[in-house]
Amino acid sequence: MTHPHRSWHPKKLANTKWTAVEPRQREKHFIVVKVTYNADDAQKVEQVTLEAVLSKRHFTLHWSELADETQWCSGWL
Structure with missing residues (x-):
């Protein structure tokens, strides 16, 4: 099974910018404002x-x- 290549690491998601392929409620551009970690494994x-x-x-x-x-x-695209 091949995994898609991604240029980001989950621990470095804070403040990253994202574009929705299909706009959500006419909104297309988003910023990660909070990252939540597992309670048992930080x-x-x-x-x-x-x-x-x-x-x-x-x-x-x-x-x-x-x-x-x-x-x-x-x-942002």
């Missing part, structure tokens, strides 16, 4: 909180969802 990232640039609305998702290139692009 070395493992569990979730990230994204903030929409325009509305400042927050939502949380599992960090690995950002690796899905059909939903997210790294950086």
Whole structure:
């Protein structure tokens, strides 16, 4: 099984910029404002909180969802 190449590490997600392939409620650009670590193992990232640039609305998702290139692009496009 091949894994997609990604140029980012889950522990360095804070303040990274992301573009939604399909806009969410007419919002396309997001910033990671919070990284949540596993309660039992502080070395493992569990979730990230994204903030929409325009509305400042927050939502949380599992960090690995950002690796899905059909939903997210790294950086702002």
